């Protein structure tokens with residue numbers, strides 16, 4: 001769908017960055033008369049994008065036109081074993097086939113697996129290669145529902161925090177990003193703003209020019225932490241103790257907002273009783289702060305107005321991440337910070353977008369599948385288990401996995417317990433299809449590799465988890481080679497499978513209208529029927545690119561103050577300090593601190609005494625971009641380094657630059673030491689990268705576990721214990 005008629009030598013197309021980032025930038029793509037994209041820039045008219053892109057997407061044409069992009073469908077050559085392939089030589093393990101051959105063969109194999117083992121033996125594996133509504137989950141979901149494949153529980157990122165937030169507030173809404181400008185105190189809690197949410201930064205800068213203070217709570221000294229007025233280098237996984245300690249001080253000193261609490265919250269008495277246990281002294285012992293710091297932070301937070309809390313997902317990648325997010329999320333309800341424009345909190349804004357998921361994903365198609373019902377759920381954090389020992393646990397139901405269909409994800413790099421994952425991927429009897437743009441840690445194990453598109457090459461519609469704009473991403477250029485979008489792929493595959501339902505022939509424009517609940521029979525100019533989008537038409541989006549949700553249309557005249565008028569979408573209709581739902585699930589109805597199994601207080605710390613943060617790179621997107629030389633250069637300071645406190649390094653005879661082995665029971669990894677006095681003692685950190693770019697072919701996820709969080713069954717990347725030994729020279 002071309003955006004504008006190619007009359008001028010150049011045309012500018014409104015797209016949306018579809019990478020998994022809260023900012024969801026409006027990206028203007030300049031396309032020349034040969035149809036080649038020659039420039040990408042942030043749209044100056046989008047109030048959050050404000051005309052700039054992050055460092056990684058500013059260089060996006062390096063990705064679109066990368067010489068190593070996969071351009072054609074490929075099939076594994078007969079007899080070539082499944083193993084990690086040397087970079088640059090991947091092509092040799094595969095042979096080019098036509099789309100038709102590939103689709104026919106894949107459909108036949110899926111049918112065969114379904115007949116022999118049952119349709120649940122097929123497992124889709126996808127996450128957030130694109131977060132566009134269509135690309136993230138539309139035709140693919142229809143396809144797998146109709147097929148009766150196992151359903152994937154997409155928990156790897158935000159389920160613990162998301163569910164925890166919803167237990168307190170009922171809906172993922174928060175302070176608008178633009179309103180952070182008005183704050184007098186900004187608390188960035190487990191939030192790497194420069195790295196992961198850079199469009200919040202100009203708002204913070206403006207607030208600071210007007211006298212605001214920035215406090216960062218993060219065990220790691222991020223660029224944001226280094227620029228803060230106060231960096232609190234808390235020990236990983238102890239944030240709930242700190243949040244309860246703050247409550248303790250706030251209540252002791254009468255700094256809470258009684259009127260707000262009485263009107264809008266549930267369970268205050270029980271919470272107050274719980275908070276009484278968390279004296280600054282006890283909290284200090286767990287968190288590594290001093291008691292005075294706990295008191296100072298509490299007073300500053302409770303007495304500064306407006307106080308804005310940017311809680312990102314860092315704290316919930318820990319074993320008790322659910323309780324942690326609940327505890328932190330309660331703070332603005334205790335102090336009434338929500339009442340002031342520029343105050344409150346934001347974890348995610350995604351709850352504001354009421355897409356018509358039923359129409360887009362068609363879960364009802366499961367009835368027509370061989371199972372005649374919804375299939376089993378497989379937790380994506382347990383991929384290693386699912387591929388190697390399905391059936392070994394009492395809770396496992398259904399057959400072993402015999403076919404794996406990967407798209408929008410690179411589990412060979414990003415999934416925990418990498419050695420188990422790879423062991424599974426290497427199974428010769430496992431049929432694996434990967435829809436990708438590059439030869440990744442996962443494509444090395446594929447039977448078929450299919451070429452995928454970038455957001456410049458397909459049409460999509462997108463909300464955001466960091467702002468309140470609906471945006472249309474128009475196709476700017478033709479896909480290179482034979483790259484095809486997710487929607488196209490699953491539509492074609494459905495035809496090959498003989499699925500006759502008309503929804504498998506829907507075009508992207510039709511699915512966009514379905515997502516927006518625009519009556520398919522209505523002509524041009526018909527409005528969305530989704531709450532908050534009633535003023536939006538498809539044509540207006542084509543013209544304007546981005547349109548704010550109804551409540552955010554005129555922020556000057558009508559600022560959006562979330563959680564200032566009830567009832568809320570919780571069982572009690574109030575903000576829940578105390579959760580009956582958790583109590584009836586046998587969980588603690590109140591937030592509390594419990595040390596992680598893999599923490600300095602755990603039994604395993606005798607053997608593996610160091611707490612390991614396997615962090616994201618500021619200039620990659622999880623594993624995306626790590627193959628591009630320009631992006632790698634921006635990460636050169638910490639490439640394949642283990643950051644370690646001087647005391648911990650000294651105890652192991654390590655000097656800066658020494659080669660070392662990082663290990664635990666699950667795996668090991670060679671890195672070199674980077675002495676970092678800003679880390680808390682006992683905490684080490686290394687970055688997520690492609691495994692195949694490490695000398696020994698493993699990345700940080702060789703160390704992480706499949707243990708799940710307390711709430712939401714999410715991933716616990718940041719609750720990992722390790723030990724380090726010096727090695728003489730790296731072996732490859």
Ligand SMILES: Nc1nc2c(c(=O)[nH]1)N[C@H]1C(S)=C(S)[C@@H](COP(=O)(O)OP(=O)(O)OC[C@H]3O[C@@H](n4cnc5c(=O)[nH]c(N)nc54)[C@H](O)[C@@H]3O)O[C@H]1N2
Nearest residue numbers: 190192195196217220236237312313314616618620621622
């Ligand atoms: N540049 C860049 N941007 C990204 C991504 C990327 O990989 N690179 N990833 C995207 C994705 S998938 C997501 S989900 C979002 C998430 O964005 P964030 O939630 O910000 O994700 P993280 O970087 O995992 O964690 C944020 C910070 O939490 C810190 N942290 C770790 N453990 C703890 C803890 O126990 N307590 C506290 N207080 N802090 C802790 C980490 O050191 C990190 O600096 O960002 C997105 N944006």
Ligand SMILES: Nc1nc2c(c(=O)[nH]1)N[C@H]1C(S)=C(S)[C@@H](COP(=O)(O)OP(=O)(O)OC[C@H]3O[C@@H](n4cnc5c(=O)[nH]c(N)nc54)[C@H](O)[C@@H]3O)O[C@H]1N2
Nearest residue numbers: 127128129130157407408409410414435452614622623624
């Ligand atoms: N140790 C450690 N591990 C982590 C994390 C961490 O902080 N530390 N973070 C975790 C988090 S929060 C997340 S969200 C996950 C992220 O896990 P993933 O969602 O798997 O993220 P990426 O590594 O970005 O891989 C996405 C892949 O999708 C491909 N892709 C992009 N667009 C498309 C498309 O349109 N179609 C298809 N078919 N493919 C496309 C990209 O090329 C890329 O290889 O990683 C998790 N893993």
Ligand code: SF4
Nearest residue numbers: 017021024025054057
């Ligand atoms: S990754 Fe985030 S900051 Fe960068 S362009 Fe995309 S949405 Fe914007």
Ligand SMILES: [Mo]
Nearest residue numbers: 020156157158
């Ligand atoms: Mo994520």
